Amino acid sequence: MARLLHSLAVLVAVLWSVEAAREQQSTHTNxxxxxxxxxxxxxxxxxxxxxxxxxxxxxxxxxxxxxxxxxxxxxxxxxxxxxxxxxxxxxxxxxxxxxxxxxxxxxxxxxxxxxxxx
Structure with missing residues (x-):
C-alpha cells in the first residue's frame, strides 16, 4: 500500500510539473x-x-x-x-x-x- 501511495504521489508530481511547464511556455513570449x-x-x-x-x-x-x-x-x-x-x-x-x-x-x-x- 505504501508503494502504491508513493507511486501515485510521484505520478501526480510529474503531471503537475508537466502542466506547470506548459503554462510557463504559453505565457513566456520574449x-x-x-x-x-x-x-x-x-x-x-x-x-x-x-x-x-x-x-x-x-x-x-x-x-x-x-x-x-x-x-x-x-x-x-x-x-x-x-x-x-x-x-x-x-x-x-x-x-x-x-x-x-x-x-x-x-x-x-x-x-x-x-x-x-x-
Missing part, C-alpha cells in the same frame, strides 16, 4: 537565441551546418529574436566549391544556409566583446 561559430577554417564546416540546423527548429523563438554570429561566412567563402550553400552532410542533399538566413555578426565582428554585449 525568447531569444544566440547562435555562434568561432571556427575560421573550411575544415569545420560541419559545425557551421549544425548552427544552421539549430536555426530552423527553435520552438517559441521568433526569427527576429535569433542572433547569428559567424566567425567565417562559409557560404560566401572563396574556398567553398558551391557558393552560397552549406550542407549538413556529405551527400549535399539539404542546403541549410537557405535564402532566409540573416547573419547579424560575421568575420571580424564576431568578438568576445560583441558576444557579451548581445
Amino acid at each position: 525568447n531569444w537565441a544566440v547562435l555562434v561559430t568561432v571556427h575560421k577554417t573550411h575544415e569545420y564546416s560541419s559545425r557551421l551546418s549544425c548552427v544552421f540546423n539549430w536555426h530552423f527548429p527553435l520552438p517559441l523563438v521568433y526569427e527576429c529574436n535569433i542572433i547569428l554570429m559567424l566567425a567565417d561566412d562559409m557560404a560566401c567563402n572563396a574556398r567553398n566549391p558551391r557558393p552560397a550553400t552549406v550542407f549538413n552532410n556529405a551527400n549535399q542533399h539539404i542546403n541549410v544556409y537557405g535564402d532566409d538566413i540573416e547573419v547579424d555578426y560575421r568575420g571580424y565582428e564576431v568578438t568576445v566583446e560583441n558576444f557579451l554585449r548581445v
Whole structure:
C-alpha cells in the first residue's frame, strides 16, 4: 500500500510539473537565441551546418529574436566549391544556409566583446 501511495504521489508530481511547464511556455513570449561559430577554417564546416540546423527548429523563438554570429561566412567563402550553400552532410542533399538566413555578426565582428554585449 505504501508503494502504491508513493507511486501515485510521484505520478501526480510529474503531471503537475508537466502542466506547470506548459503554462510557463504559453505565457513566456520574449525568447531569444544566440547562435555562434568561432571556427575560421573550411575544415569545420560541419559545425557551421549544425548552427544552421539549430536555426530552423527553435520552438517559441521568433526569427527576429535569433542572433547569428559567424566567425567565417562559409557560404560566401572563396574556398567553398558551391557558393552560397552549406550542407549538413556529405551527400549535399539539404542546403541549410537557405535564402532566409540573416547573419547579424560575421568575420571580424564576431568578438568576445560583441558576444557579451548581445
